Amino acid sequence: MSLYHVQKLLFHLNNVPSVRRRFDAEREALLAEYRLSDEERRAVTHADVGKLHLMGVHPLLLAPFAGRVGLRWPDYLAALRRAREAAGGG
Amino acid sequence: MPLVFAGTANHAPGITSRREAATPAQREVFFSAYAELRARLERARLDALVVVSSEHFTNFFFDNAPAFCIGLAEAYDGPSEDESFLRIAKTTVPGAADLARHLARAASAEIDLAHSQELLLDHGIMVPLHLLVPQMRLPIVPIIVNCLMPPLPPLARCYDLGCALRRAMDAREERIGLLAAGGLSHWPGTPESGRLNLEFDRGFLHDFLANNRQRLIRHSDEEISTSAGPGGHEIRAWIVASGATEGLIGEALCFEPIPAYAVTGCVATIAVV
Numbered sequence: 612m613s614l615y616h617v618q619k620l621l622f623h624l625n626n627v628p629s630v631r632r633r634f635d636a637e638r639e640a641l642l643a644e645y646r647l648s649d650e651e652r653r654a655v656t657h658a659d660v661g662k663l664h665l666m667g668v669h670p671l672l673l674a675p676f677a678g679r680v681g682l683r684w685p686d687y688l689a690a691l692r693r694a695r696e697a698a699g700g701g
Numbered sequence: 702m703p704l705v706f707a708g709t710a711n712h713a714p715g716i717t718s719r720r721e722a723a724t725p726a727q728r729e730v731f732f733s734a735y736a737e738l739r740a741r742l743e744r745a746r747l748d749a750l751v752v753v754s755s756e757h758f759t760n761f762f763f764d765n766a767p768a769f770c771i772g773l774a775e776a777y778d779g780p781s782e783d784e785s786f787l788r789i790a791k792t793t794v795p796g797a798a799d800l801a802r803h804l805a806r807a808a809s810a811e812i813d814l815a816h817s818q819e820l821l822l823d824h825g826i827m828v829p830l831h832l833l834v835p836q837m838r839l840p841i842v843p844i845i846v847n848c849l850m851p852p853l854p855p856l857a858r859c860y861d862l863g864c865a866l867r868r869a870m871d872a873r874e875e876r877i878g879l880l881a882a883g884g885l886s887h888w889p890g891t892p893e894s895g896r897l898n899l900e901f902d903r904g905f906l907h908d909f910l911a912n913n914r915q916r917l918i919r920h921s922d923e924e925i926s927t928s929a930g931p932g933g934h935e936i937r938a939w940i941v942a943s944g945a946t947e948g949l950i951g952e953a954l955c956f957e958p959i960p961a962y963a964v965t966g967c968v969a970t971i972a973v974v
C-alpha cells in the first residue's frame with residue numbers, strides 16, 4: 612500500500628490542469644509515474660471512490676476528484692456508504 | 702492604530718454554492734448576522750484585514766505541511782474552486798505585503814511561521830471575503846493554519862500565535878482587522894456530511910465568547926475528530942482570534958444549525974476598541 616502516492620496523484624489531479632489533461636488523454640502513462648500498487652492503480656483508473664475511501668484517501672482529496680470525473684454528489688456519498696457496508700463497517 | 706476589528710465566521714462552501722438549500726428562516730438569521738459583521742467591519746475603516754483560515758489541500762500537501770503559513774504577496778488569486786461551483790467570480794485580491802512582512806518578522810520572535818509569496822485563496826477565505834468585502838479591494842494578509850494533516854499544531858500554540866500577532870499588529874500605524882474563518886463541527890466530504898454536533902458547537906462558542914483559554918485549548922485531537930468531525934479541527938482559526946483578543950469578551954451574532962450548509966452557522970465579533 613502506498614497511500615501517500617495515491618493521495619499525491621489526487622492532489623495533482625485536483626490542482627494542476629496539465630495533470631488533469633493527461634489523466635484524460637494518457638491515463639496509463641500518467642499513473643505509471645506514481646508509485647502505486649496494482650490495486651491502487653485500478654481504483655484510480657476506474658474512479659472507484661468507494662475503494663479509495665476504504666484505502667484511507669482523505670475526503671477532501673476524494674470529493675473534488677469525484678467531481679472532476681463527473682460523479683454527482685449524492686452518487687459519491689452513496690458509493691462511499693456502499694463500500695463501507697460491503698466492508699462490514701456499516 | 703492597532704487592531705480595531707475582530708470577527709469570526711464559518712466558511713463552508715455550501716454558504717455560497719447552495720445558498721438557497723437552507724430554509725428562508727435559516728438564511729435570514731445567518732446572512733443578517735454576516736451583514737451585521739460587515740457593517741461593523743466597514744465602521745472600523747480598515748486599512749488591511751488579516752484573514753486566518755485552514756488548509757484544504759489547496760496550497761499544501763503531505764510533502765510539506767507547515768503548521769502556520771503567512772502570505773507575503775502583493776496580490777492573491779481566488780477562488781481556487783470552479784466559479785460555477787462556488788458561485789464566486791475569479792478575482793485578484795490585493796495583499797498588504799508590507800504589513801505581512803512586519804507581522805512575519807515580529808511574530809517569529811515567538812512562533813515559527815512559514816511564509817509564502819504565492820498562496821491561492823480557496824473557499825476558506827473567499828466565502829467570508831465575498832460576504833464581508835464583496836468589492837475585494839481591502840488588502841489582506843492570509844494566514845493558513847494546518848487543520849488537516851496530522852500532526853496538527855497544538856491548540857495552545859494557536860492561541861500563542863494570536864497573542865504574538867496582536868503584539869505585532871499593535872505596533873503598527875494601520876487600522877487592522879482580524880477575521881478568523883472555519884468550523885465549527887462538520888464532516889466535509891464524508892458520508893456523515895451534514896451532521897452537526899450542536900453540543901460541541903454551543904460549548905465551544907461559549908468558551909470562545911468568554912475567551913476562556915484553559916477551556917478552549919483543553920480538547921485533544923482525538924476528541925475533536927470524534928465529537929466535531931474532521932472539519933472540527935478548524936476551531937484552530939477561532940483560537941488564533943482568541944489569542945489576539947486575550948482578556949476580551951465576544952458577542953455572538955448568530956448560532957443557527959444549517960445542515961444544508963453542513964455547519965452550525967456561527968458568526969461572532971469581539972469589540973477590541
